[in-house]
Amino acid sequence: MPAKRIDGTSIASSIRQRLNTKIATKQASNPAYKPNLVIIQVGDRSDSSTYIRMKFKAASEAGIACNLQTYPSSVPESELVRSIEAFNRDPSIHGILVQLPLPEHVDEDRVTAAVAQEKDVDGFGSANFGEVAKKGGRPLFVPCTPKGVMTLLEESEVEIAGKHAVVLGRSNIVGAPVSFLLGNADATVTVCHSKTKGVRELARMGDILISAVGEAGLVKGDWIKPGAVVIDVGTNFVPDESKKSGQRLVGDVEFGEAMEVASLITPVPGGVGPMTVAMLLQNVVDAADRQHAG
Numbered sequence: 001m002p003a004k005r006i007d008g009t010s011i012a013s014s015i016r017q018r019l020n021t022k023i024a025t026k027q028a029s030n031p032a033y034k035p036n037l038v039i040i041q042v043g044d045r046s047d048s049s050t051y052i053r054m055k056f057k058a059a060s061e062a063g064i065a066c067n068l069q070t071y072p073s074s075v076p077e078s079e080l081v082r083s084i085e086a087f088n089r090d091p092s093i094h095g096i097l098v099q100l101p102l103p104e105h106v107d108e109d110r111v112t113a114a115v116a117q118e119k120d121v122d123g124f125g126s127a128n129f130g131e132v133a134k135k136g137g138r139p140l141f142v143p144c145t146p147k148g149v150m151t152l153l154e155e156s157e158v159e160i161a162g163k164h165a166v167v168l169g170r171s172n173i174v175g176a177p178v179s180f181l182l183g184n185a186d187a188t189v190t191v192c193h194s195k196t197k198g199v200r201e202l203a204r205m206g207d208i209l210i211s212a213v214g215e216a217g218l219v220k221g222d223w224i225k226p227g228a229v230v231i232d233v234g235t236n237f238v239p240d241e242s243k244k245s246g247q248r249l250v251g252d253v254e255f256g257e258a259m260e261v262a263s264l265i266t267p268v269p270g271g272v273g274p275m276t277v278a279m280l281l282q283n284v285v286d287a288a289d290r291q292h293a294g
Contacts, residue, residue, distance in 0.1 A: 003230070003262040008148075011155050012058075012274035019062040019285055035288035036065040037095040037121065037280075038087055042080065042106065043073035048099050055097075058277045064284055077106045081114045088116040094291060095121035095284040118290065121283035123147070124172070133180045140290070141283045146178040148275030149210060149231050150185070156264055158208065158229050161186035166206030168192050168199070168219070168252070174212035174233050182208070199223075209262075211252035221257030230258055230265040233272050 026033045037059060039052055052068060059066035069087075071080065080098075087096050096119045102108050117127045123143035131139035132146075142150075153160060165187040169175035175191065183189045187208065192199045203209055203223040211219050212233035224230060234252030251268030258265055266272055 003259045003265045006152055006156050006231075006264055006266045006271060008152060008266055008271040008274045011152065012278035013061075015151075015278040015282065016058060016062040019064070019281055022285065023063040030292070033288065033292055034065055034092070035063075035095075035285050036067070036093050037097060037284045038067050038069055038093050039097045039099055040069050040071070040080070040083070041099045042071045042075055042102050045101075048101075052099060055277055055280065059281060059284075062281045062285075064281055073103045075106075077111065080106065080111050084111070084114040088114075088119060091291070093119065094287040095119055095280075097122055097280070119287060121280060121287060123177075123283065129172070129177065132177050135184060137184070141286070142181070142279075143173070143177050144279040144283065145174050145212075145233065145272060145276045146181055147279040147282075148272055149174075149178050149233065150181050151279065152231065152266065152272065152275055153208070153229070156229075158264065160208070162188075163207040164188045164190070164205055165208040165210065166190045166192065166203050167210045167212070168203065169212035169214075169233075171212065178210060178212070182210075213252050215252055216250050217252070217254050219253040219258065221254060221261050224258055224261040226261055227263045228261070230262045231272065232266050232268050234268060235273070 023035060041048055041052060056066050084096060087093050096115045098112050100108060102111060112124055115125060117125055117140060120128055121141055123141040128139040128141050131137035132142060165182045167175050167179045170191050170193045179189050179191050190202055192202055200223050204225050206225055206228055208229045209224060210231045214234055214236060216236035216238050230253060232251035232253040236250050237247040238250055240248040249269050
């Protein structure tokens with residue numbers, strides 16, 4: 001029996017609707033309640049601009065104010081840091097997102113670290129990341145993509161406790177934090193990376209298999225344990241002459257093969273991607289709630 005698709009697009013839409021309703025309800029009694037996100041873009045990379053447009057559209061649907069602060073690619077790092085520090089002091093701003101990548105002359109770690117912990121809605125600051133890694137940690141924000149993965153599992157009523165979860169990839173963006181979250185949810189977690197021996201055999205042990213490698217078609221059907229839940233975080237572009245752009249987006253998983261083996265699977269596109277943006281918006285609303293509660 002073919003696997004059931006986990007519809008990240010639909011789940012993300014429901015989350016935006018819930019946020020919109022929540023914001024409208026709070027504003028009715030408190031007009032000052034206006035969740036507000038600032039996005040910082042350096043340069044004019046077309047891919048970054050595309051991602052930002054997606055965030056603006058999603059924020060509008062959720063009822064969240066979204067502002068874009070742009071800088072030329074030649075901007076000094078010190079100017080970016082000063083701007084972030086000014087946003088940190090502005091009580092009308094609840095979330096600050098630095099759109100990556102940044103130009104080579106700018107230290108991404110130094111710039112993102114300048115974001116105040118209570119406005120670090122991306123969740124990549126050292127304080128938030130450290131709390132994610134701790135058993136029983138209490139981060140203000142969980143990084144958006146790992147949080148989206150966990151929400152997809154929760155919404156799909158996937159049991160995590162006591163299950164064996166295999167994570168392919170150990171990046172600070174997805175692999176490492178999602179492995180911490182799974183462990184804190186009482187899964188037994190195996191993390192595979194480029195130096196791991198026997199990856200296929202390890203992958204086949206997973207009741208839950210999460211691939212966040214960035215290699216199109218890496219995970220074949222015979223990598224998957226029958227009945228496993230497969231979450232494909234990969235975003236890879238492959239040539240496709242039928243598309244106007246000449247390419248199409250695929251994940252790490254050979255989708256057709258995996259459909260015949262897994263019980264649940266996320267498609268690419270339409271799986272984890274929309275959830276990443278939805279979790280960003282959720283984090284902004286959480287930041288606004290925290291500020292108004294204080």
